[in-house]
Amino acid sequence: MSERIFDRDGRWWDLPSGAANTIADVPGVTVGHATLQAGAARTGVTAILPHDGDLFRHPVPAGMAVLNGFGKSAGLMQLAELGRIETPILLTNTFGVPACATALIRRAITENPGIGRHLPTVNPLVLECNDGRINDIQAMAVGEAMAQQAIDAAGPVFEQGTVGAGTGMRTFGFAGAIGSASRRVTLPSGIAYTLGALVLSNFGRPGDLRVLGRRVGTPAEHRSDPEDKGSVIIVYATDAPLDARQLGRLSRRAGAALGRLGSFWADQSGDVAIAFSTANRLSLEGDVEPAARLVEARMNPFLQAAVEAAEEAVLNGLWHARPVAGYDGLRLPVLGGQLSPDRLMP
Amino acid sequence: MSERIFDRDGRWWDLPSGAANTIADVPGVTVGHATLQAGAARTGVTAILPHDGDLFRHPVPAGMAVLNGFGKSAGLMQLAELGRIETPILLTNTFGVPACATALIRRAITENPGIGRHLPTVNPLVLECNDGRINDIQAMAVGEAMAQQAIDAAGPVFEQGTVGAGTGMRTFGFAGAIGSASRRVTLPSGIAYTLGALVLSNFGRPGDLRVLGRRVGTPAEHRSDPEDKGSVIIVYATDAPLDARQLGRLSRRAGAALGRLGSFWADQSGDVAIAFSTANRLSLEGDVEPAARLVEARMNPFLQAAVEAAEEAVLNGLWHARPVAGYDGLRLPVLGGQLSPDRLMP
Amino acid sequence: MSERIFDRDGRWWDLPSGAANTIADVPGVTVGHATLQAGAARTGVTAILPHDGDLFRHPVPAGMAVLNGFGKSAGLMQLAELGRIETPILLTNTFGVPACATALIRRAITENPGIGRHLPTVNPLVLECNDGRINDIQAMAVGEAMAQQAIDAAGPVFEQGTVGAGTGMRTFGFAGAIGSASRRVTLPSGIAYTLGALVLSNFGRPGDLRVLGRRVGTPAEHRSDPEDKGSVIIVYATDAPLDARQLGRLSRRAGAALGRLGSFWADQSGDVAIAFSTANRLSLEGDVEPAARLVEARMNPFLQAAVEAAEEAVLNGLWHARPVAGYDGLRLPVLGGQLSPDRLMP
């Protein structure tokens, strides 16, 4: 059953959502969080697993789009070159990237002791936003254990809002967050696929947010820092057989979703999208492998789904966010509490 | 005096427009059209001149963004490599590109007889959309003379809507068009600059258009071809001293504007943005040249201006479009006639 | 039977050549020339056909690499986006690009009358070098008829050297040229594939050429124009099932070959490589198509083959070049005549 909060009537969006309206509607995809709220820390790690097997030996095809490269994510250069993901995807704060990368390296070595020896090295994939307004980012509180904890917690049902990597994030001046959504695409032949999005949302200038096309003001007391210095990470998953190039095309559409939400992809906002397919796992051995491929002329519903899912994922994240007091006392408003019921429709 | 049609109160957009609210608000930039409506032809050429001098000897810095590369524009590879524009910019239909390129080559040789001999060859810059639904594109009616005519017609005042390259275009199922808009950016030191946009608008699926955040239906009889197979070209000009890299960053923001208008950057839509600065013309001689450069931390108002100006340029083009009967009798609705006054506000 | 001129003993290169040591060793690939030597014209067109069917309806997967974007080729933006080639590949001089593009458009429309109407437009692929030192390039002597003539002449056996698009070219100060070579790759499972290269060679500063690692002087009288203002186009074909991303990786290796030959990829040299596979023709219809894919870990022999074939193709072109007097009397030396037999070995 679809869990739509916004636009239940389908006037703003056209495509139906999957059963849970999350990225985990894509069969096999799981999500887990580790959240740290202690002392001056309000931060965490969120893990997305494309499948429950050994990703190093069974990588999935992937593409990416750097909408704005003001960011410090790890693993994107090799993702672009090889068109594949070979570790869990970790989301965290900017200065947590090294610890998460180390955790992924250690985990891969444990599973494949030949890594870096007779096997190639592993490419840890860690994406980030700066939660420094709420979290004391200089304390570097994210450690390897948190990364492992988020991976261990991964399952098909997961929390949204102020949780995991989303704990200390800020979006258009509001609290949060981790959000997710999904869309169903049915092709002419009747085959149906799912596309899901999960966002780590930390972007947007206070006062710029558009909810289903209507501009939402941020309370004046929260506009003291009027710059957009955040970032946003969009992760797409699908069970449709898109290859790396097609997944790159799909990733770029996250930029349209950000525009709809009111963002101008600000200078200091590292806006990055990645996409993977759970079809056609890649082989490390053998000479030639069989693969199915979506006919290019069928890309449109997936591109539309990518825009809709990313836009809704951000809104869902904001909806689920809870009040957080920053390490220095800053309190961010929560969007959900301010939205009258008519704002949930276009 | 600003010529705002949409959002006169500044509730949807924040930045003020330039005097004429067109790309020609950037000092020195001129625009000209050649329009052909005869027989089965409903097409044309639109020329944008960064300055009135010899562009080959005095190129301007430029950047670009291929949002979706399903297109046949000429000159972009070298623009990306060298970060400069060295001919007028011509817009036309897809199959008119070769004629326009030839016209630009001949014009450059006339002005600089050493081209291709002791001077390098010239890089003609021609961008296109497919007007094949209205214009009999297979007739290849665009000739070199039309290209020259558009250049000769260039001036600071120019028509928008169903004119020049926009004559046979279609946008979200509506007629048109060529559109333009501008924004003023004032920096902390008090220096003010102008950013202008001109669009050749031929994109968007019928029924998907959002005008200032509200979805606008296309009359049902015009939804017979529900696919988005168009394209859109966005040309930015500014007198601010952005270098090629910064102009590339700026160009990418056109994607946010397309998203706000309701587009998902469809598969068969060649969506391309270019941007040039009239400051810091480039030298062909000497060893080192002086240049000013915008401090990167001041990019934000320009990025915002790029989104606002492109969004408004598309709307302005639709507003000015006139009814056109296609070569095969297809009649496209005109948006302007359908917009009640309240639709001009968010 | 392999037609090796250089390094017959395999001391410089490791991989065996195909039967004819040309790009046409890849089954189905054909090449044709149209040459014009009349009046001040010393120019032409060379056509490469990935297969003998309708390329618009049966495109082939393709990748590309812009090593240096100082060039005016047509069709590369869409090749990069869609990863496919849908017309014959035409090579010609810089100012011949528009005529060749027009010829490809007309040809595609003739075969598919729906193009630009209910079918998308077609993406003509034309690559170029500037033959302006030998050919009176300003005369724009390349016309649509020559393009068609080159396509009609295409076959599995073709001439190299001073012919077709190579007629007026110059390489490291020497005459020429069109050149070709091929390599055989055998994978562990015993499957064997062919990789072929064809180059339009117009690059390199006089005095910089290295033949199998030894620097070859250019006669002093030919060093009056010491700059490297040429270009080089490298076209790869293979029957191995590489996808678009892999073909892009392969294309980039042309840069290593240019380095071995003594080039530093000069500023005004438009150095571009493209690659296509004849396996896995792409569908325009249906939802999902099957495709085989080379396992990534098997890329190395193909990458090596790409370097060897491009390097040898340039040398083969120079070897076959004949003396040409330029339109203004300039005479270029011919490398072949100056190479003592020991220069054919490392």
Next chain:
Amino acid sequence: MSERIFDRDGRWWDLPSGAANTIADVPGVTVGHATLQAGAARTGVTAILPHDGDLFRHPVPAGMAVLNGFGKSAGLMQLAELGRIETPILLTNTFGVPACATALIRRAITENPGIGRHLPTVNPLVLECNDGRINDIQAMAVGEAMAQQAIDAAGPVFEQGTVGAGTGMRTFGFAGAIGSASRRVTLPSGIAYTLGALVLSNFGRPGDLRVLGRRVGTPAEHRSDPEDKGSVIIVYATDAPLDARQLGRLSRRAGAALGRLGSFWADQSGDVAIAFSTANRLSLEGDVEPAARLVEARMNPFLQAAVEAAEEAVLNGLWHARPVAGYDGLRLPVLGGQLSPDRLMP
């Protein structure tokens, strides 16, 4: 005084070297090493400092080229977007990247306590190769202290060969290494600039090396692992006023140098080049800053210098390498000891 080991007569290369023939010939550039040979560790860190000031507040313009993206370097996405370097450049082994990144973050915060709070986060730049054949890379022996130690050791005179990050590297089957070289470029106006290169060299298949054009065999006992699974990092510095785009063009030429040395940029070799200019430090404050810029038509000698310096830097590194016994007993041959004097000339 120029310290040329190879090609003292200038028959293979054309341009003169700087005084020390290292990257530190560029005024203000310094290099430092931290080397660890203990237990199973044979690894280290090498630091390159563009200037001795606060790089976060006074970044330098920079460009980059991903020749082959099979690698795990940190900081390249933002370098590409913003065209600047804002920390020291650290080179290390693949699994040492997180520790080095953390060290750079901590160092930047110490110098600028507002980082991540009212100032943006910092972008640590760490490049890597896999030294896993010699070093027990799984032990993750590189720690933050080593990174700081390398930075502290930076000076204008530095060791080459088996030192710092080069300690456990392997090149074409031989030991090593860190290498460096430089070139002087004099422009028509008489202004002279320096371009320097420093390489972390860990690439090339045994048996493929070309020294000044002659193929150098690797002793048969060292060919047991015939694959090229290494990587190479090339860092360029110059005092010429190249902007970010021009530095990107320059970086790409490292690919030609790798080709000359015998590499085909193998599949599993992460080949990355970066370049920075010490002219025109960038401002974080103010609106517009002055900047000088090299006229594009003067790029050629710098492009040539980039090829020559990178090629020689690899050879110099191999020349200075010393015998190393791997953690598992593997002994790599040393090139220097095998080169007869005639091999130092082309």
